[in-house]
Amino acid sequence: AVVSTQSTGGLAHGMKVRFRCTKTSKNLRLTNSNEVNGMGGNGKWATFQVHVLGPGQYAFQNENGNWLSVKGSRLTGSMMYRDPDTYFLLHLNPQDRSISLECQTCPGWFLAVKRDGSSKLIFAERKPSARFYPETL
Numbered sequence: 001a002v003v004s005t006q007s008t009g010g011l012a013h014g015m016k017v018r019f020r021c022t023k024t025s026k027n028l029r030l031t032n033s034n035e036v037n038g039m040g041g042n043g044k045w046a047t048f049q050v051h052v053l054g055p056g057q058y059a060f061q062n063e064n065g066n067w068l069s070v071k072g073s074r075l076t077g078s079m080m081y082r083d084p085d086t087y088f089l090l091h092l093n094p095q096d097r098s099i100s101l102e103c104q105t106c107p108g109w110f111l112a113v114k115r116d117g118s119s120k121l122i123f124a125e126r127k128p129s130a131r132f133y134p135e136t137l
Helices: none
Strands: 016-021 027-030 036-040 048-054 057-062 067-071 075-077 088-093 100-101 108-113 119-123 132-136
Touching: 036 075, 036 108, 036 119, 067 108, 075 119
Parallel strands: none
Antiparallel strands: 016 027, 016 048, 016 132, 027 036, 048 057, 057 067, 057 088, 067 075, 088 100, 100 108, 100 132, 108 119
16 A cells, blocks of 8 residues: 555655754754754754654654664663664644654653754644654755
């Protein structure tokens, strides 16, 4: 079965993508020190390869080899392939064509970036801080 890329935010397995944060207008990045923030440019920390794990289920590995993940209540990085903490559910926000990423191991918690660029998890609501505009490369 062919899945429309529109229903997946335009993301397909193997694609490279950057996520523009609504609050900072910069890209989501995962640094060498495993810090997740919204102050990225267009380099290897802010460019992610898409891994489709199942329907609506994704993992994102930056060009530095680190996986976007949630450990406890903190957004961080993981070096482990197939680490369940790296699995995200993708939600499409039709009103502005953005996407939101829900942590699969913490149901109801969404990746968010505050105006100062710092990251956090927010519960249940897909506020602007939890919305990202994917740019496929």
